Amino acid sequence: MGTDHLTLPVDPTSRERLRTDNLRLDLVDTADPDAYAAWARAESRGFHSSVETDEAIEQRRSYVGGRRLTGVWDGTVAEPFAPVATSEAWPTEITVPGRRSVSAWAISGVTVAPTHRRHGLARALLEAELRTAHELGLPIAALTVSESTIYGRFGFGPAALARDLTIDTRRAAWTGPVSTGRVHFVSTDQLRDEGLALVERVRLATPGQMSYDGILWDRQLGLMVGDEDAKKLRLVRCDDSAGDLQGFAVFKLTENPADFTQYRLDLLHLVTATDDAYAALWRFVLEMDLVSEVVAHLRPVDEPVRWMVSDFRSVKVAELDHLWLRVLDVPAALQARTFAAPGRVVLEVTDPLGFAEGTWSLEVDESGAAAVSVTEDPPDVRMTAQELGAIYLGGVSPATLTAAGRLTGDATRLEAMFRSPVAAWLSIWF
Ligand SMILES: CC(C)(COP(=O)(O)OP(=O)(O)OC[C@H]1O[C@@H](n2cnc3c(N)ncnc32)[C@H](O)[C@@H]1OP(=O)(O)O)[C@@H](O)C(=O)NCCC(=O)NCCS
Incomplete structure (x- = not known):
């Protein structure tokens, strides 16, 4: 990439288009705490999230140095410093077939205030992001989406699907290989560096996986200030016979107050480098006492676990579009x-x-x-x-x-x- 994605001026076409509606399209200086806080609060509000504390906002700001943040401001509203539309983007690497990567413009945080919806603000932002990515020489743009109805019109197509699995553990006796891996609990601090290294180690094995910037990994570990779920997270690692990390799982347990033998286990992340670690960690979650249901999120469409339990129908599958890609340079x-x-x-x-x-x-x-x-x-x-x-x-x-x-x-x-x-x-x- 010849031009710096943080210093390239805001897209002039969208800027001009919005100016005719007395709106201002601009970049956010993330070094300015107040400017960032106003942008971050607008983004949270756009996603109907809770109001974040100053501490949470400041922590988020510490991660965004490598991201390009854009906003639209309406000088006539009661809070003119708060943007009425937001987007953020950064260069990333996405794995493609052949254990290779393509550079991509990851777009996120696209919101338009409900007071300004359906006046073309999202279109102006999205087109600006695409022109920016093109100018930066990035061959594709990428998104994960809140609604599958929005991005087709901008040339994105769903390129990687994902599945949520709901498993009735009482019907899912383990029939898979017996693993030699050793599963043990770890603290967040213990997994933070080694786990990320494992994620990077396996990334090229699967088309569609992306390189992480700091917030993507720390968010998975529950490290964000104000994360309501963080105190429920449990982490386990799986080591091979040499003691080397070959997989980890992040999960949380929720009780059923009517029956303490019917906890639900949400498997939030499962990353493995070997089949042995895969078997060990899946068996671990499926055989946990007091758990009657395991819900595994964002799993691949060819998840082998269905073939590792006694009853194929104990695993219910719900498929969703997940990674959307947009080719900018054929x-x-x-x-x-x-x-x-x-x-x-x-x-x-x-x-x-x-x-x-x-x-x-x-x-x-x-x-x-x-x-x-x-x-x-x-x-x-x-x-x-x-x-x-x-x-x-x-x-x-x-x-x-x-x-x-x-x-x-x-x-x-x-x-x-x-x-x-x-x-x-x-x-x-x-
Ligand atoms: C989705 C959202 C960003 C759209 O913003 P917007 O400014 O109202 O969108 P625009 O007016 O620019 O609309 C652009 C086009 O998308 C369509 N569109 C917008 N939102 C849509 C939606 N939710 N479903 C289907 N189509 C939608 C518009 O009809 C318009 O179509 P057209 O250009 O073909 O006529 C806004 O509603 C929002 O912030 N929603 C909540 C947060 C969210 O879901 N963000 C997306 C994150 S992935």
């Missing part, structure tokens, strides 16, 4: 990943915002490496930027989108090329 994005089969295919991509628009020749060699160029050849397949985002990680099948009428033409080769041997999965919200 050659850079496609050349960043490895493809599963060689061949050549011509893609026609339409994109109202222009970034991905064009007819592209995608040529993949025997090693899975891609060369992408503009072509005048007739397209084999046609799609919009949304579908390109959806199929990018191999998490959504081009054949499915063809059957759904979202992709037209012959997607047979595309199907073979885009496939990923590991299901795309992002295990956190950001």
Whole structure:
């Protein structure tokens, strides 16, 4: 990246567009505690969160130095210093097929005050974020979303799905391998450094996982001031026979006041580097006394645990769209990943915002490496930027989108090329 994402001026197009409505689009100086506090409180209010204490806000500020914060201000409201719309973004790395990464613009904190909704503020912010990312030379943008109805219009497609599993532990006797791993409780301090190193160690194994900046990890460990759930969190680690960390789990327990044998265990994070640690930690949570239900959040679509218990139907699955991607630079994005089969295919991509628009020749060699160029050849397949985002990680099948009428033409080769041997999965919200 040639230009610094923190110093690049605010997008002039959206700024001009909002100025006509007497609104001001600007960046937030995170070094200014008052400016940050006003932005952070507006963002919290936008998500209907509780009012945060000064201490909590100041702690959050200590994490945001690497993030670019944007706001929209309306000088005519009772609190003119508080933005009426917010967004934040930062450069991150997202794993792509082939144990490689692509640089991405992670966008978060998109809110518009209920007093200013449906006047195009979110559109101005989102388009500004995309133009900024493009200017910075980032090939894709990424989001996790509150509602799946918002971002398709900006060219994002759901690229990695996730599943919440609800497991009736009384029906789920362990039938999986017997692990040699050792599970033991740890404090947050004990896991903080080593756990993050493990997250980084396994990140390239799964397309869709992203590199963490500080707040994403510390939030998982319950380290944020004012986190109501923090005191309920329990942490365990799993070591191999050499004593090396190969996995950890973060969970919380909630009692059922009507029956103390029916606690619910929420498995919030489970990260493993080996099959042995995976078996050890899953068995540990499923066999806990006084627990009748385990709810595991944001798990991959190909979770093996269903095959490790006595009753397949003891595991109920609810699937959701999770990681949304938006391709901003077709050659850079496609050349960043490895493809599963060689061949050549011509893609026609339409994109109202222009970034991905064009007819592209995608040529993949025997090693899975891609060369992408503009072509005048007739397209084999046609799609919009949304579908390109959806199929990018191999998490959504081009054949499915063809059957759904979202992709037209012959997607047979595309199907073979885009496939990923590991299901795309992002295990956190950001
Ligand atoms: C979602 C939110 C940011 C939209 O802000 P907004 O300023 O009202 O949106 P805009 O007026 O710019 O709308 C842009 C487009 O999105 C559509 N849209 C906006 N919110 C939508 C929603 N929740 N569902 C479906 N469509 C939506 C608008 O109809 C408009 O469509 P069009 O341009 O095709 O006509 C705002 O309602 C909000 O803050 N919601 C609560 C927080 C939240 O969910 N944030 C998203 C985090 S991922």
